[in-house]
Amino acid sequence: DQQVKQNSPSLSVQEGRISILNCDYTNSMFDYFLWYKKYPAEGPTFLISISSIKDKNEDGRFTVFLNKSAKHLSLHIVPSQPGDSAVYFCAEGGGSNYKLTFGKGTLLTVNP
Amino acid sequence: DAGVTQSPTHLIKTRGQQVTLRCSPKSGHDTVSWYQQALGQGPQFIFQYYEEEERQRGNFPDRFSGHQFPNYSSELNVNALLLRDSALYLCASSLRSQETQYFGPGTRLLVL
Numbered sequence: 001d002q003q004v005k006q007n008s009p010s011l012s013v014q015e016g017r018i019s020i021l022n023c024d025y026t027n028s029m030f031d032y033f034l035w036y037k038k039y040p041a042e043g044p045t046f047l048i049s050i051s052s053i054k055d056k057n058e059d060g061r062f063t064v065f066l067n068k069s070a071k072h073l074s075l076h077i078v079p080s081q082p083g084d085s086a087v088y089f090c091a092e093g094g095g096s097n098y099k100l101t102f103g104k105g106t107l108l109t110v111n112p
Numbered sequence: 113d114a115g116v117t118q119s120p121t122h123l124i125k126t127r128g129q130q131v132t133l134r135c136s137p138k139s140g141h142d143t144v145s146w147y148q149q150a151l152g153q154g155p156q157f158i159f160q161y162y163e164e165e166e167r168q169r170g171n172f173p174d175r176f177s178g179h180q181f182p183n184y185s186s187e188l189n190v191n192a193l194l195l196r197d198s199a200l201y202l203c204a205s206s207l208r209s210q211e212t213q214y215f216g217p218g219t220r221l222l223v224l
Contacts, residue, residue: 043216093211099160105154
């Protein structure tokens with residue numbers, strides 16, 4: 001049973017517009033959530049994280065929102081750029097766990 | 113500031129063989145985690161090492177074993193390779209006191 005779900009395998013947006021990537025989770029015991037970006041033939045690159053005690057965290061063009069009542073996490077990228085085209089993974093961690101639990105990823109394509 | 117490094121980048125083995133993958137953590141990090149990423153999936157946690165001991169283990173058989181050295185570098189060993197062990201193996205490092213894990217570029221293992 002997947003604890004972290006990314007229900008959209010892919011997303012396509014125009015350059016300059018907003019990209020919204022979504023993630024749902026089932027376990028409320030985790031302390032923090034992270035987003036990673038992955039290009040082909042590279043390892044995941046850390047983007048941004050959020051603690052479970054917050055509902056928003058912003059870093060430049062990237063903003064993560066956490067809705068604890070809905071057990072939902074989203075990553076907003078504004079404005080989107082062609083270089084943002086990659087697979088995006090959400091992950092959860094903390095609580096009694098040292099590991100990160102990942103979703104299956106969403107392939108974002110930003111068209112020029 | 114050196115990031116996480118892994119070797120080799122690619123490896124081809126046959127069923128039944130044994131393989132050793134290596135990882136050097138990001139400068140200043142003391143904790144190493146290993147993940148397996150199959151095609152179309154998110155990374156799956158194998159185990160984490162801290163202070164040269166396995167601190168937590170995921171749902172992987174005993175064929176998967178590891179080691180951490182006094183300089184914090186780590187090895188992942190897989191015995192009796194199976195076809196389904198073909199995957200990207202990712203090493204991630206972190207500080208014990210921090211949640212964010214930083215990934216290396218991975219080792220692509222193909223078992224024939």
